[in-house]
Amino acid sequence: MDLKAIVIEDELIIRKGIIQKVQWHKFNISRILEASNGEMGYNIIIEEKPEIILLDVNLPKMDGLELLKKIREDGITSKVMILSGHDEFTYAQKAIEYGVENYLLKPSSATEIEEVLEKICDNIIKEQEKDSRYEEMKKKLKDMIPFFRSGLINKILSGEIKNKEEILGASAYLGLNLTNEFFMVAVFIMENGFRDNKTSKDPEAKFIKELGMHELVSMIDDPGRVIVESHLYDKAILIISGRDEASTRKYCFSLIDELMKRISKEISSDVVVGIGEVKNNILQISQSYSEALAALEERFIDSSSKIFYIGDTTLQNSDTSDYPYEDEKKFMQSVKIGQQENSLVSLKAIIGYFKVKKEKYPVALAKIQLKRITYYLIQVAYEFEADITEFTDKIDIYEQIESFTTIDEYERFITEFTIKLCAYISKKRYVKHTATIRKAIIYIEQNYNDENLSLDKIADHVGMHPNYISHLFKKEKGESLSSYICRYRIKKAEELILKNQSLKMYDVAYEVGFNDPNYFATCFKNIIGVSPTEYRQLNAHNS
Template identity: 25%
Template sequence: MRVKMLIADDEQIIREGILHIVDWSAYNIEIVGAARDGQQARMMYDAHRPEIVMTDIRMPKLDGLELMQHIRCLDEEAKVIVLSGYDEFAYAQQAVRYGAADYLLKPAMPDVLVAKVLEIRDQVSKLQQEREEQRRLHNRLNEGLPLLRERFLRELAAGGIADRSLIEEKARYLQLQLSPTLPCCAIVIDLDGRVTPDPAAHGEASLYAAKAELEEQCGLMGEVFVLSPGQLAWIAQFAELQDGVDSPVLLKQLCSELQSRLAARFQADFSFGIGTRSPDGQSLPASFQSAMAAVKHKTIVGLGAIILADELTQPQDGAAACPEPSEPELLKAMREGDRDGIAAAVRQALSPALQRNEVDYAVLLGMKLIDHVSREWGGLASGRKEGPLTEYELWQQLKRQQTLPDIAAELTRLLQEIAAHRLEGEHGEAGQQRWVGQIIAHLQEHYQEPLSLKRLSEMVFLSPNYICSLFKEETGQTISDYLTRLRIDRAKRLLSEHGIKVYEVANAVGYTDSRYFNKVFKKYTGMNLSEYRSLRSDTF
């Protein structure tokens, strides 16, 4: 590394001699100035901040000792070599007091002077290298600090650290907002995966984005970290938790607010499991275990739930087994097109799985129902162009569901679809027209809402693919095109009204992005929203 040096002496011959005694640049030394007095030397030092200063003692305007005082005020580590013709102990003593690196008497031998400067240069270079190494180590530590924090917090959650003093020491070293002496509570947050079509909202990126959002909202109320893939954890710790009676209510309220913020930003479901209150950091693992058990109950109550561990009821040993599903009643409901009866039969069939809180068991019970229907009806025709549904396809559809309510809803929809197709064969085109009419009525009433094929399929009990082909066959246009034209017609009416802004029109017909709706409007009408409004104004 190059080292900068400043020369200060009121004798020109001395200054010139030092400047040209050697080629300083060959030794990685840059001469930033040669001052003729102390005042000029101070100005040069302020401008360049050299690591080495070689100065005389007796100089006009500002002497060498005063210059050293000024330098020490700005940089305690700058190296000052005093070069003086005064062999007096008082001067040397004062120079040492101001931190002089060395004191040389004039006339100094060239080789002695150069050797001293190079010695000081080596000291400065070593110090610079040490600082650079410290900076690199500090940067590496800062880069790795988030990972170290996550590892420590996961270990703490798993009960891998029991020593209270060690918890306090590590928390302080990792700069965590945790105190082993204050009560806390573990909260487990599941990203349930029902995310909008935005690809950036999926996977690990969305998990860490959600973590950043939680950290911003939670502030100094504990620590947030990634517990496992698709799962975050929050160690909540703040003064209000000292009240053990009101803390569950407060935590549930806080989680509800956080859930709303996360859902609004990511358009996704987040389930919260709130563990039992821990009086100190040592009992935190038990709080985490209860939080994990709580969040698993989303498979019973549905995704996007907030569940308090204190509110969970433990199953009783020897509980009476739920009755077997009444398969004849299911077939009767399906033959009659009784949708409520089908839903009731499905609930009865899945009740043992609900009691045991086992998703896989629910799938097994659902396949038992499907097998019975298939045997009784000689197949599982559902109106698909691809042909009858296979049991493997039905099993796959059920396995994709994440909760017991989802499995019940999907199984009910599938059986209702099969029943509807059977009735369709009995009633012909009248049934198809009735279903299309239901879809059109729904779109006309809910055109401001996002299009959901799943919702339409559940409404008429047919698969999304089938209702799309059926709608196109009956109307000559796709459901999406029909909805777009419906929205444009509604927008035309609104544009005829005075006082409503263009972006308000877009919002009123279901578009959050007014610029995008402007393009859609122009595609279908040949004019943008403003042009259409102007035309209507001129007409009337």
């Protein structure tokens, strides 16, 4: 990119000398403007907006510092080089306040000016590249807005975000209206859902029906009161809001009634909807969502209905405020690293909660939570590339999960699955770690004589953080890396001593990687029990 520069200097000889002697082309500066006073320079800068300004301080009509102040107030960000006969600190200090790149004292040679220009142009190029990357990211962000919007909605529904201001800030940026005070969630699903499609003779027809459901739900046009999430393959979700509880509930049922009529007419009667209760806090949207899912469980009891409202179900008096989320979190974390014992302890706490709370936490609602945990285990198994059939004796694991009707059935299944999955993950992690440690040992054996051999070098070779490889090595080998290196070097020293009787001990030390013969002797005695010299004498005597 070609640049423009302006030289503002009232002395004609100096100004023309700079313009003629500086090799501007070396810095891609194709236009050189000039001004003999501050006022003229200001007007040219405003009109031309040059990237670089070479500026004298003492100028007629408007001095250099005043000009600087004005262009900064006007938002001009050009790079400025001061050329001045003043070496007082106050001048330089003021110039720095206005973002001056360099302050040169006159007389300045063309070479000195070019050196500063090189730095200025390098900075301009870096800033332009940074701005270009930023603009490129802004364009990509615009394309990604629907995905970020969907991600935010799912975080709100899961209760992952705990800060109200964070939700409001992100939702406003992404074009989601969550400024109302009351919220209600509705969940639409196809009765003959996704898993049936796998065994259906005509899966395409069922996918088309699901697509039709998503499109009809997405056609709702009331951005001030309704947020639609229809990017999930198996469900479409509405977050409905209002200014008070009664009007929010009334609007929700009116909207859903109209929507279900259209769905029934244009697609089929296979769509059902679960509706959660009205909540007066944006952070409770996730509770309304959980209630909507729980309400859908009633269809296993009432197969004739299509609309299930939590307030009408057997779940309306349930108390979920003390659900052991921490135990669930620990369970999921322990499973991922193959810690069977910790996983089972956390699982026992979760199951125990359901059994103790069975009067206030009905089986239908417990089923949702346990089903979610079960699917998490399956997801982890896939992440670790496990064969699911090794963990269950049923051909269709999804059909098996859907058939469970009691907490005990879930407990037996999840416990057995967890034990097998943890054993698989633990074994896989051990094999991986063993290979890493072996790689580290080979590197040590090949480089033991390098006096600069260090933990950082070994970590870099195996591709791990130094602290982690140190921890892993000690766990696997029962000793620290430094201890192992020292023992291996002493072992090689023994071989050298026995092989070459005339080799000096300090040469032995250097040959095996020690840079201090005294430290070598100390290590040798600590490990072998005698000094290197005594070791040679004993072996010479024995031989």
